[in-house]
Amino acid sequence: MKIAVINSGSSSIKFQLFSMPEGEILAHALVEKIGETGSKSIFEYGDKKREITTAVKTHHDGLKLINTLLREHHIVEHFSELDAIAHRVVHGGESFKSAVLIDDAVIEKIKELILLAPLHNGANLEGILISRKKAPNVPQIAVFDTAFHSTMPKEAYLYALPYEVYEKHKIRRYGFHGTSHSYVMKEAAKEMKKSPKELNMITLHLGNGSSACAIQNGISVDTSMGFTPLEGLMMGTRCGDIDPAITLYLQREAGFGVDDVDALLNKRSGLLGVCGSIDLREIEKRDDELSKTAIEMMVRRVKKYIGSYMALLGSVDALVFTAGIGENSHTLRAKILQNLEVLGVELDEEANRQNALLISKKSSKIKVFVIKTDEELEIARQSEEVLRKTQIIYQAEKYI
Known part of the structure; x- marks a missing residue:
């Protein structure tokens, strides 16, 4: 099973392709300074490494470049051949307590959460939207930095502020990493x-x-x-x-x-x-x-x-x-x-x-x-688990 992990930042894309469940890294790419002068991309596979100084104007161009490099080195012909594309999303708020299969409702909720992580969630979402266009039939999965901490009890995540401030503005401890x-x-x-x-x-x-x-x-x-x-x-x-x-x-x-x-x-x-x-x-x-x-x-x-x-x-x-x-x-x-x-x-x-x-x-x-x-490996593992559960649910519903 081939799972790509994408971390789309404000001016960068980190990409890693895994063979699961072994966790073997098939390729690694880093595109930096997107939309800036001095764009640089690094592509690694096996024991080989390439550096590309071609200007990368947009995130779409960055993912297109990665796709081209994967094809040139006979790793993957196109993103559509992948079993899944997993995305790091920084903030899941109170909505996401684990990794989820991305659909339109998930995208709308990630948009709402941009307010809580304006420097990250918007860029993360851009990577998701571009990937869905490039590979519309490939399952896309969101893995949230905050999700692991969603198990904190109320006495841990609440601040000693008026409770209505939490209720209205969702000001609470979320945790990251x-x-x-x-x-x-x-x-x-x-x-x-x-x-x-x-x-x-x-x-x-x-x-x-x-x-x-x-x-x-x-x-x-x-x-x-x-x-x-x-x-x-x-x-x-x-x-x-x-x-x-x-x-x-x-x-x-x-x-x-x-x-x-x-x-x-x-x-x-x-x-x-x-x-x-x-x-x-x-x-x-x-x-x-x-x-x-x-x-x-x-x-x-x-x-x-x-x-x-x-x-x-x-x-x-x-x-x-x-x-x-x-x-x-x-x-x-x-x-x-x-x-x-x-x-x-x-x-x-x-x-x-x-x-x-x-x-x-x-x-x-x-x-x-x-x-x-x-x-990245943890994101790939969580995504594999989502795929497994989704398949089990699908099979169960199929025979109901």
Whole structure:
């Protein structure tokens, strides 16, 4: 079964073609700077790699280019030959609690949710609409970043605002990075030779965007990101948790407009705001006070979430580090886990330095894993499950 996974961004397209259920990658493509000067496309298959500098004016042109490359290299003649096309959609709101087969009603609902994720859902939807035109008979599936967190209880997702604000404006915690948290949870469970339903975990997606998730018996019960991806941990350019009154003060006393505050919190804060860089590899090599402070700030935030989630879960079987920083910075992981022995975490320092899969000692009550996330494979797996269920439902209805 061939399933294509498309992540359509505002000026880019990420494409991956899988052979399922094996999860083998048949081809990978990245089209960048769509509609801009200096468009670049990278196409990989097997051990081969091509770079194309042909200008790509629209997302339609980008998908057409990918189709052409697939045909030229005898991988797929046309998108219409695929068994399914899966799309990453950032925001599912309260409407989508799992991956779904896309129809006109789903498209209308995704349109409505653009208000909650204006930078993402509109671009995601464009990829869906173009793909449906190119391959109208191929099942299209939407997989939502927020869906994994739809299991949070009301006391976790509500803010302490008047209830009518939630009812009218749907202001609540949604959480993000759901496909990543879901993927590494399942992989950790495999390593422990147990079902996710038997385990409690804390998963830490640490990258330019970062989030923590408390998982109880295989489901998300709390997560650090909230109504938007701004809340929670300190990130590359996002501030994470702050006193909300700061935004009011900046507008009243410092002359900031709404857009100024938005840009400050989302694009000019975090590591960048404190020490002038978002590259942790570079920051860790520096010896200046602000760089050291930025690292300690990031570590402190993660520790606080680990501690609070341990209290919330009662017992924890595993901690999982993932994403660019979580997978690669052994020094940050060591700082985060320092002094957590009292909570049952014993770090194997040599395994940690080697970025091993398991970095806790055998005697550690809580296992600590470093697992490379694969959101595209998780999307393909969820899409395969949707196809399987759809076929079962179809067969059942056929014989009623």
